Amino acid sequence: MTNKNLLPPRTLRIAKLIAAHMPHLTFAIWDISDFMPAFHNVRRNMVFVECEELARAEVMNVLAGNSEFGKCIIYTGERKPVSVNEDWAMAKSDEIRDVVVIIASKGPKEGEKLEGNARLPPIEYRLMDLLSYSLKGFLPITVEEATNALTWSLKTNKAVKITKLQRYAVRRYLGWYLDILLYRLTSNNHISIPVDPRYLNYGKRYYEAIMKVDAL
DSSP: OOOTTSSOHHHHHHHHHHHHHOTTOOEEEEESGGGGGGOSSOOSOEEEEEEOGGGHHHHHHHHHTSTTGGGSEEEETTOOOGGGSHHHHHSOTTTSOOEEEEEEOSOOSSSEEOSTTEEEOOHHHHHHHHHHHHHTTOSSSOHHHHHHHHHHHHHHOTTOOHHHHHHHHHHTTOHHHHHHHHHHHHHTTOOOSOOOHHHHHHHHHHHHHHHHHHHO
16 A cells, blocks of 8 residues: 655656556656755656656656646656756746656665655655756756755654665765765764765765865
8 A cells, every 4th residue: 555655646646647647657756845944946746657667758758648747848868958048947846847857777676665666765865866967967956956845854853774774875876976065064063973984984075175175
């Protein structure tokens, strides 16, 4: 049974729709609703559907053919169209539609089970993916906003596991970035959760190296 507290009802309806039309598809689905308090210039929700590359077009057709979600801006995570650039991030809530981004992925191996074969990735995965997608230019969300979401979660959410976050960051080639962030937050007493000293030592070394480059 779906835990209705995991995602907003509208996002859960997207999961249910895809699962009903593609019952054998394993996919992940999540949105940015959990991180809304951390954003400064993002006022609308954005939903991510992660599935096999070959299934992306069919997922798009399923959503586009639905009376409710066909009104969303639906696109694949290869590049963001003009319609979901800065205008989307800055628009008032009644001026522009929600966005659904379909990302090529091998499918979730972890996370809470939702509808059918859908899963909600762990929060650690969502935070690092948001940062990764921002860096790649998939989103109308800046790297600064994605970092704000990560920082805010580290400050407020005791459920975030640092070790799991760091391991996934390494898989995303962002271990160095997270180490620097943890080092800076800990040094400034902005987070009180325990952090492995190794991550802090790496973060200090990376940060000092960047400062030396900036001084050139």
